Amino acid sequence: MSQVVAEELNVGQSEIECVLPDTDQTPPFKMTVGSESIASFFEPISYGAARLREALRILAAEKAGLSPDQVQDSRAGFVLPDGTELSYATLVPSVPVVLSVSASLTTEKTMPRYALERKDKYQSIGRSWRHQELEAIVTGQTVYSRDVSLPDMLYGQALRPPAFGAQLQSADGRAAEAMPDVTAVVIDKENNFVGVVTDDPFVLPTATQAIVARWEVPEDLNQDQIDASLDVKQLRARDDLEHTLTMVGDIGAGRSNAQYKTTARYDTSFAAHAAMEPRAGVAWVKKDKVEIWCGSQDPFFVQRRVAKATGREVDDVVVHSHRMGGGFGGRVLCQASEEAALLSAAVERPVRVQWDREAEFQNNYFQPGFSHYIDAGVTSEGAISHWEHDFVSSPIMTGPVPENIAWVLDKVMADEGTARGGLSQYRAANRRVRYSDIRTPVPIGAWRGLGAAPNTFAIESMMDELAAAVGIDPLEFRLQNLPSTSDRLAGVLRRVAEISEWGQPAPTGTGRGIACAVYKNQTAVAVVAEVQVDHSASELRVTKTWCAQDCGLVVNPNQVENQVMGNIVWGCSMALKERITVEAGAVKERNFDGYEVLRHRESPEIAVVLVDSDAAPVGVGESAFGPVAPAIANAVFATTGRRIRRLPMSYSSVFSDANG
């Protein structure tokens, strides 16, 4: 964003400082989700900065006794016809200037917008600026939410409910209260909360253990039961799919027209965000104000939740935002701050609450599992004869709403997050796509890309199955079935084929697969993956990946490339590693031994090309990762002849009988 500002103001990177505002310094802004920052803010930020520049130009003109059009741009300021330079610094009065948007509309129409207009001679946009925090990060100076410390601060921890939906019955804190450094034990049944505050961080674990809490656990819940309620076969048997995304033509007629037809089921697992920083917050509940220090993707949501938990007005809560060690959709809430607020209210001092890794795995919300069923075929001309796709998962966008609202909401709403990426890009005269979004007791919320990756996995796997069955190259098959309106997607498919030398024989022992998607109808991405099977080590490794992405104008190529690489790694991790399992009503995986994510050794070589474009910039934070898993699965097929229809996959799952 600062590059857009720099473009409008003719300044360099070092002259811009980017600050994370507190909630009382700005009106509520859009939360950081859905990779929407660049798409939604490019235009308004450019506008704001251009207005500022023109306002300064008028000041410069007044000062020089000239008309504004005689005042020309210069670096970080203006130059007058006689060559005198006037820097912005000399023009800015010591009092803040508020620019009102409604001012003269005529000047607005003619106001130059460098970020939109001077595409062939950008000065900042399109350059690889280094992030201003880099030096602080590599020297350990950056203050993450977990690093916040206040004078006079106390240390708190909450007891964790032993299972989803467990209700606190009673708690006995006497033993803890008798300990020397314990300030208070807080038992709050209404908030289903029990926690302890100490003045010494090192006694916190012992103090927590000394509290005896009794919880009522709803019922014994296991993964099998959850999978059964999200089982597409069962829903199809009852013809009980709730929402129809599209229905065109006549599936039956298409099917009878098919030269080749098949059906397949695809499943993806529940998953966790597993950001490297377990969340933390410091809260200070004072008489007239509540202050929170934390990292969140939506500080205004944290503000509302804390207000509710502490019974204050929203305006009485201020949230100071800090850098987070990863979000990925998992840090819209900051439960640690809510806990800290409940504790601080009892002791009237600032209280810090830090979750450990186990708390992260047990107490956050998850990506739901998906099950898909696709019935599709190909005509003798190589066109898709019919495409019938049903899938089931849980509501994602409305996942976190409280139960009492959820049942009403579910009656009237189809969850768009669950459906994201569910409509294939390919032409099919006869098609129907339906889905159901069903709640289970597992808490659900946003996870990178929401439904996009699971849905892309099913669609792009089936495309590969069809291509292989009719003996058409998978790239060709995709290209010939894309409508002419999908030229950007066709473009990235061709680009990725070029850089990966698609069509050349893969090195022995390896195979290649391709997949593509358009993320949120905006960002077109294609991925080629190369997989190596090492029978002697019983190992399946993704050795290389190539990615072509069209995300419109690229403001900072270096950063976008880094994001795309992150997406590729995330996609490999989803394909090969990640699975959350519910056992006895709680999450079985407690740390990185049970819930594995991709490690350095397992990560592939990555080549990225960004398509040159001056179309409006769109999101890149989660766009490239959807096609990764199907590209890998398709590569496994290319090298082993075995179809992967369930994620995550492993060497042993590939060679189990079910995949023969």
Place this chain on the structure above:
Amino acid sequence: MEIAINSKMVTVPRKLQDVALLDFIRDFAGLKGTKFGCGMGLCGACTVHIDGTAALSCQVLIAEAIGRQVTTIEGLAGTTPTGTLHPVQKAWIEDSVPQCGYCQPGQIMTAAAFLSRNPSPSDKEIRDEMSGNLCRCGTYTRIHGAIVRAAKES
């Protein structure tokens, strides 16, 4: 009972002998650059140097560090002859490695100790050595490249 953290002597109170070095560094010495990720030796976020060797500070009890030299990310630059950024830190900046950045102090400490032991590692050695450090943002490719760069430039 003292330990040296970044060449400064810190006295360890008797009652803190059983705490993990990581917690001591963060909550007693007040140095927040060393990160908590898992507390179980699984992620590498808490990596520091003890007498020049990389160690997972969440797995080291304070008692075991007594009398030894502990270097954290804040003190890494101070170990170079000029006292400016360590070559690994420079390479990290040059290649813009970090995304969220949270895992990077640990990555850098692991890489710095590794390169001092093995100044020109092979690709496979880098992969193996760095596999104890998780990065959820997926910066492995750039980490790898920055290590190669640091090896060349130092």
